[in-house]
Amino acid sequence: xxxLPHFDSDGHARMVDVGAKPITHRVAVASGIVKMQPRxxxxxxxxxxxxxxxxxxxxxxxxxxxxxxxxxxxLCHPLRIDSVDIEFQIEDDQTIKIVASVSANERTGVEMxxxxxxxxxxxxxxxxxxxxxxxxxxxxxxxDEKSGGKSGQFRRNGLQS
Amino acid sequence: xxxLPHFDSDGHARMVDVGAKPITHRVAVASGIVKMQPRxxxxxxxxxxxxxxxxxxxxxxxxxxxxxxxxxxxLCHPLRIDSVDIEFQIEDDQTIKIVASVSANERTGVEMxxxxxxxxxxxxxxxxxxxxxxxxxxxxxxxDEKSGGKSGQFRRNGLQS
Amino acid sequence: xxxLPHFDSDGHARMVDVGAKPITHRVAVASGIVKMQPRxxxxxxxxxxxxxxxxxxxxxxxxxxxxxxxxxxxLCHPLRIDSVDIEFQIEDDQTIKIVASVSANERTGVEMxxxxxxxxxxxxxxxxxxxxxxxxxxxxxxxDEKSGGKSGQFRRNGLQS
Amino acid sequence: xxxLPHFDSDGHARMVDVGAKPITHRVAVASGIVKMQPRxxxxxxxxxxxxxxxxxxxxxxxxxxxxxxxxxxxLCHPLRIDSVDIEFQIEDDQTIKIVASVSANERTGVEMxxxxxxxxxxxxxxxxxxxxxxxxxxxxxxxDEKSGGKSGQFRRNGLQS
Amino acid sequence: xxxLPHFDSDGHARMVDVGAKPITHRVAVASGIVKMQPRxxxxxxxxxxxxxxxxxxxxxxxxxxxxxxxxxxxLCHPLRIDSVDIEFQIEDDQTIKIVASVSANERTGVEMxxxxxxxxxxxxxxxxxxxxxxxxxxxxxxxDEKSGGKSGQFRRNGLQS
Amino acid sequence: xxxLPHFDSDGHARMVDVGAKPITHRVAVASGIVKMQPRxxxxxxxxxxxxxxxxxxxxxxxxxxxxxxxxxxxLCHPLRIDSVDIEFQIEDDQTIKIVASVSANERTGVEMxxxxxxxxxxxxxxxxxxxxxxxxxxxxxxxDEKSGGKSGQFRRNGLQS
Numbered sequence: 001x002x003x004l005p006h007f008d009s010d011g012h013a014r015m016v017d018v019g020a021k022p023i024t025h026r027v028a029v030a031s032g033i034v035k036m037q038p039r040x041x042x043x044x045x046x047x048x049x050x051x052x053x054x055x056x057x058x059x060x061x062x063x064x065x066x067x068x069x070x071x072x073x074x075l076c077h078p079l080r081i082d083s084v085d086i087e088f089q090i091e092d093d094q095t096i097k098i099v100a101s102v103s104a105n106e107r108t109g110v111e112m113x114x115x116x117x118x119x120x121x122x123x124x125x126x127x128x129x130x131x132x133x134x135x136x137x138x139x140x141x142x143x144d145e146k147s148g149g150k151s152g153q154f155r156r157n158g159l160q161s
Numbered sequence: 162x163x164x165l166p167h168f169d170s171d172g173h174a175r176m177v178d179v180g181a182k183p184i185t186h187r188v189a190v191a192s193g194i195v196k197m198q199p200r201x202x203x204x205x206x207x208x209x210x211x212x213x214x215x216x217x218x219x220x221x222x223x224x225x226x227x228x229x230x231x232x233x234x235x236l237c238h239p240l241r242i243d244s245v246d247i248e249f250q251i252e253d254d255q256t257i258k259i260v261a262s263v264s265a266n267e268r269t270g271v272e273m274x275x276x277x278x279x280x281x282x283x284x285x286x287x288x289x290x291x292x293x294x295x296x297x298x299x300x301x302x303x304x305d306e307k308s309g310g311k312s313g314q315f316r317r318n319g320l321q322s
Numbered sequence: 323x324x325x326l327p328h329f330d331s332d333g334h335a336r337m338v339d340v341g342a343k344p345i346t347h348r349v350a351v352a353s354g355i356v357k358m359q360p361r362x363x364x365x366x367x368x369x370x371x372x373x374x375x376x377x378x379x380x381x382x383x384x385x386x387x388x389x390x391x392x393x394x395x396x397l398c399h400p401l402r403i404d405s406v407d408i409e410f411q412i413e414d415d416q417t418i419k420i421v422a423s424v425s426a427n428e429r430t431g432v433e434m435x436x437x438x439x440x441x442x443x444x445x446x447x448x449x450x451x452x453x454x455x456x457x458x459x460x461x462x463x464x465x466d467e468k469s470g471g472k473s474g475q476f477r478r479n480g481l482q483s
Numbered sequence: 484x485x486x487l488p489h490f491d492s493d494g495h496a497r498m499v500d501v502g503a504k505p506i507t508h509r510v511a512v513a514s515g516i517v518k519m520q521p522r523x524x525x526x527x528x529x530x531x532x533x534x535x536x537x538x539x540x541x542x543x544x545x546x547x548x549x550x551x552x553x554x555x556x557x558l559c560h561p562l563r564i565d566s567v568d569i570e571f572q573i574e575d576d577q578t579i580k581i582v583a584s585v586s587a588n589e590r591t592g593v594e595m596x597x598x599x600x601x602x603x604x605x606x607x608x609x610x611x612x613x614x615x616x617x618x619x620x621x622x623x624x625x626x627d628e629k630s631g632g633k634s635g636q637f638r639r640n641g642l643q644s
Numbered sequence: 645x646x647x648l649p650h651f652d653s654d655g656h657a658r659m660v661d662v663g664a665k666p667i668t669h670r671v672a673v674a675s676g677i678v679k680m681q682p683r684x685x686x687x688x689x690x691x692x693x694x695x696x697x698x699x700x701x702x703x704x705x706x707x708x709x710x711x712x713x714x715x716x717x718x719l720c721h722p723l724r725i726d727s728v729d730i731e732f733q734i735e736d737d738q739t740i741k742i743v744a745s746v747s748a749n750e751r752t753g754v755e756m757x758x759x760x761x762x763x764x765x766x767x768x769x770x771x772x773x774x775x776x777x778x779x780x781x782x783x784x785x786x787x788d789e790k791s792g793g794k795s796g797q798f799r800r801n802g803l804q805s
Numbered sequence: 806x807x808x809l810p811h812f813d814s815d816g817h818a819r820m821v822d823v824g825a826k827p828i829t830h831r832v833a834v835a836s837g838i839v840k841m842q843p844r845x846x847x848x849x850x851x852x853x854x855x856x857x858x859x860x861x862x863x864x865x866x867x868x869x870x871x872x873x874x875x876x877x878x879x880l881c882h883p884l885r886i887d888s889v890d891i892e893f894q895i896e897d898d899q900t901i902k903i904v905a906s907v908s909a910n911e912r913t914g915v916e917m918x919x920x921x922x923x924x925x926x927x928x929x930x931x932x933x934x935x936x937x938x939x940x941x942x943x944x945x946x947x948x949d950e951k952s953g954g955k956s957g958q959f960r961r962n963g964l965q966s
Contacts, residue, residue: 019909071229078885085500126273333530334730341749369487394555397707450487459624586824764877767878
């Protein structure tokens with residue numbers, strides 16, 4: 001059977017031993033989108049200019065959640081993150097794209113940290129706007145790129161799609 | 162301007178005062194999907210029968226994250242959760258649906274707790290399988306139903322879609 | 323000897339039993355100031371208008387820390403906070419005043435939550451501006467008012483000082 | 484405009500990238516004072532000799548909070564602390580001075596860790612004694628010294644004041 | 645098969661729904677022992693009188709861990725604890741007994757909180773003394789009594805053994 | 806007096822300075838047992854085969870608690886753990902042995918991490934089965950082996966007893 005490294009040969013969950021791996025510079029970029037009604041997106045944009053910036057608050061939530069990744073994902077290693085950067089892009093009149101970039105000098109990658117940053121930012125946008133648009137959705141949360149480590153460079157096919 | 166209750170009239174973020182609201186029984190159901198390659202889904206299913214159950218581990222992660230919701234979402238109230246239930250449904254040969262139901266007797270709803278449960282479970286599935294399928298995606302994270310509180314019953318249109 | 327309730331008659335620390343106290347509406351207001359160079363304060367004010375709002379970030383940090391009070395203060399009871407509101411006032415050209423108001427329906431007061439909110443907001447202002455003004459100071463962190471509970475109303479003498 | 488490194492050129496908050504900085508030995512010393520009524524200070528001193536040591540409890544709280552700094556301060560890097568030492572000095576009959584020294588071998592400094600240690604210890608003194616002296620104040624929380632890193636040595640002017 | 649309530653009928657873990665249970669006054673008492681060399685125990689006792697009180701520090705650790713119980717035990721409900729009291733008894737020249745009493749007004753019991761308090765206090769004694777006695781053991785961690793709730797009073801047989 | 810390194814010469818608790826110690830590969834193995842009624846153990850074993858695996862859940866709890874060790878044990882250093890492995894052995898018809906192995910490349914050992922893993926797994930077994938066997942006990946929690954660091958190799962006498 002194809003092995004999943006988080007399980008040993010008896011199928012028991014474990015935190016994989018990364019002790020023998022070299023410390024290298026790791027980068028991961030993940031993204032996701034939040035779909036909403038156009039008037040909700042307009043409200044977020046208007047507020048950014050005026051007062052009550054939903055996206056800045058979501059950004060902070062994403063950065064802080066990144067630091068809690070190993071508390072949330074059972075078999076994740078606790079890491080010292082070197083940087084977290086979260087950007088928002090207006091894709092169309094009902095879509096905000098969240099892009100999180102995380103880096104660390106570590107023995108294992110920071111994919112889960114980048115994915116966690118995206119979801120926490122997305123959940124916070126939902127929380128801030130749910131009173132006006134309960135049907136918002138978080139979608140397409142995925143890893144776009146990673147580098148560093150033995151498995152080397154990963155770049156998602158059709159990254160712009 | 163349409164008001165977002167998490168901001169006061171000056172646009173300052175705050176934890177909304179729920180002190181005057183009655184304690185009522187609150188329920189929220191949220192869901193999301195994880196898209197993967199058919200061979201990844203088959204691996205998860207094979208392991209469930211044999212050894213190393215990815216979904217049971219994701220379930221635990223989801224329950225535990227539910228209890229951390231107010232640590233992750235900046236303006237969420239800390240709540241005493243009464244129940245958390247997370248189910249997985251195989252939608253098709255490349256899709257696992259996650260459904261989280263949360264309840265509490267509280268002054269405010271548990272939507273964010275249910276949404277957080279879904280995303281933490283989804284992130285854990287990703288983490289467990291990322292070595293074989295880095296392109297997995299978490300999508301359609303949304304609120305399906307809520308009840309309790311002044312805003313009453315919410316049920317998403319086209320819930321079965 | 324005057325008794326401190328957090329110690330029993332043998333001088334052993336304990337979490338005081340509040341189980342027999344009635345649930346009442348508790349409010350606490352605490353404040354503190356951050357002293358800095360006038361050019362630092364001007365920088366904060368300029369950025370508020372333009373980009374990179376130090377105070378909004380400090381506000382979020384204060385709200386989130388309020389929820390962690392019982393993790394930080396050893397003998398504090400874990401509480402369900404109903405509201406947190408943090409305001410900033412420019413006192414003079416080198417002083418920002420932080421005022422935090424917290425409320426809960428609980429068996430014990432929320433003074434420590436309000437004090438914790440003020441210090442976390444102050445520490446965050448320090449962190450954001452320390453590269454330009456390492457000598458900033460946080461001072462006069464104190465309880466201004468409390469109400470609810472057996473000890474009743476407290477209002478600091480010379481509150482405006 | 485003078486730049487604050489925690490914001491990028493668009494004014495967006497981020498965790499600053501420290502990945503290219505060398506690991507050096509970092510030390511920071513911060514201090515603050517707690518002002519109280521002379522009889523409160525006498526009570527603390529009497530108890531230290533007899534039973535129920537307020538300051539030892541505040542010390543533990545300070546050490547433990549130091550480890551939570553990156554959970555509390557939104558843009559702080561998570562660090563591996565090498566040492567934390569917290570001392571108390573009786574300044575006069577109504578003033579306890581708290582001095583926290585923190586060190587780490589890291590890519591970024593430990594100023595916030597030392598400042599957080601001081602405030603958590605101060606808040607705990609307040610919590611322990613608030614039933615007898617609600618008007619206590621925490622003041623003059625500041626960085627006294629730092630060393631290590633590119634910005635080099637910092638020593639507060641008039642450190643003894 | 646005998647049912648374990650933390651699993652549903654499909655064997656899936658869940659946080660049991662306690663929402664329909666009445667809020668009652670819950671008490672639980674748990675205990676455990678730490679076995680060590682007589683000279684280690686003597687060292688602890690000498691230090692209690694003189695300086696560096698291992699047991700007071702273990703007590704604080706126990707109280708603080710009680711508040712984290714639902715973070716540690718996956719299916720535990722988050723509760724508002726009303727009181728925590730931890731006592732130490734010297735059983736013989738190589739045995740310290742730890743007794744933790746916890747109470748809450750809640751829909752579910754506080755057994756796990758009391759058990760967690762005992763183990764955290766025991767682990768802290770171990771940590772404090774491990775440099776002089778690495779072979780210390782924590783044993784007999786168990787529930788002694790509980791009251792409140794539908795299952796009513798429990799009192800361990802041979803409680804004094 | 807024999808010194809305990811967690812106290813300074815004045816008897817004040819501190820986080821010991823490990824900054825000058827070299828980073829070495831650290832391993833610790835700890836174990837403990839859970840005593841229960843034979844029918845409880847049989848229930849756990851039956852469920853492992855069928856549905857609702859108590860031990861897998863306890864394993865996850867143990868791994869996750871390992872990452873929280875420095876939050877629980879006041880003077881423990883925060884560490885980057887490289888691996889956690891938790892195994893269960895059926896000792897006899899009423900005894901499950903828990904063995905936790907932890908490793909890290911750090912300046913200080915991982916004994917407390919291994920001990921914490923064992924107790925969290927034990928507490929979770931208790932929590933899962935307490936409705937059918939309230940008298941279960943956790944015993945013999947101890948360090949079996951450690952290696953790495955100046956104090957070198959430790960191996961418990963009579964390890965198999």
